[in-house]
Amino acid sequence: MASQASWNSLRSEIPPHRRYSLSPTPTTHTRSRTGAQHRPRPRGLSTAEAACDERPVEGPSRGELEAVALRAGVLALARFRRVAAERKADHTLVTDADREVERHVVGELVARFPDVGVLGEEGTVREGRGALRIVIDPIDGTAAFVAGLPLWAVCIGVLRGAEPVAGVVHLPALDETYSAGDGVAWWNGRPLERLGGEQGEGDRFLLAHAETHLRHRITYPGKIRSLGSTAYHVVLVARGAAEAALLGHAHLWDLAGPGAILGAVGGRYEYLSGGRVDLGALIDGRRAPDYILAGSAEALAHLRRLIGARA
Known part of the structure; x- marks a missing residue:
């Protein structure tokens, strides 16, 4: 656990207008990857255990998620352009910063919300009580992080069952924070408007996976354009800066946090092949079976007519 002095030093790096009155909390150890592509599905309590404890399970608010993400962002920035990467079993990059940020986020949230399940990209699988689950991508855009590019984000989402109900996407190097809770989305403290239909001809902008x-x-x-961060693609759509995003075979941690923000402005995830994305089917850590479109229903219907498989 960090000392109070080191914590005050860390907190001082967050601009005063972005701070929240939350105290430091101890971290917990996370379980490392086994190398397998899929993970065991987190299991809830048994029926008998659940019957003995029917208290409502509380999850973090939008403000609490922002506060945790801001502090995690300070940790990540301290390692930015100072870290080496290694390849995971799925051939994606990981750094010590990814692991450190995940430990920090898990430690803070578990200390405050011990009954909520947790799933993190870098190995955290923690059972909870009830339907709430916190999903963490400590650094979305690790390749950009390693390359010294600023397009990476700390992402935290809260699911109720398979539905994102709150989330935060914080880009420390850009000083941008997107969040959602109670059906409202925010960008740097300003509420976002709901998405409209298709954009005008002069405004069209599509964000796409690098291998599209x-x-x-x-x-x-x-x-x-491809910016290297799935979460940033989605929140730019939610902000109205892009008409839609075409995402690759994403994981739950790529989708949960930004999905809450997208949903709060009337957007949605759909598979390119058709049909809504069921995030509950990705809880065991598997990749989505198809490319995913993110945007308003009108924009997605329009885009689906313009995208086909290469021969």
Whole structure:
């Protein structure tokens, strides 16, 4: 556990207008990956145990999620451009900063909400009581983080069953924070408007997975860009900066936090092949079976007509 002096030093690096009155909490150890692609599905309490404890399970609010993400962002920034990476079993990159940030986030949230289940990209699988689950991507965009590029984010989402109900996406190097709770989404303290339909011809902008051009033929009439962070793609759509995003075979931790923000402005996830994305089917850590579209229902219907598989 960090000393009070070191904690005060850490807290001083957060701008005063972005601070929340939460105290430091101890961290807990997380279980490392076994190398397998799928993880055992976290199990809840037995029927007998649940019957003995029917207290309502409380989860973190939007403000509490923001506070935790801001502090985690300070930790990540301290390691930014100062860390080496290694390859995981699924060939994606991981750094000590990913693991340190996840331990910190888990420690804070478990101390305050011990009855809520937790799932983290870097190995955390913690059983909870009830339908709430916290899902953590400590650094979304690790490749950008390793390359010294600022397009990476600390992501935390809260699911009730398979539905994102609160979330935060914090980009420390850009000083941008997106969050949602109680059906309202925010960007740096300002509420976001609900998404409209298709954008005008001069405003079209599609965010896409880096390998999209290798797998799909796209006749989109506007600009197509890849920024290296699934979460950032989604929140830019929620903000109205892009018409939609075409995501790769994402994991739950890529989708949960930004999904709450997207949902709060009337957006949704759909598979490119059709149908809503069931986040509950990804709780065991598997990748989504298809590319995913993120945006308003109108934008997704429009885009689906413009994207096809390469021969």
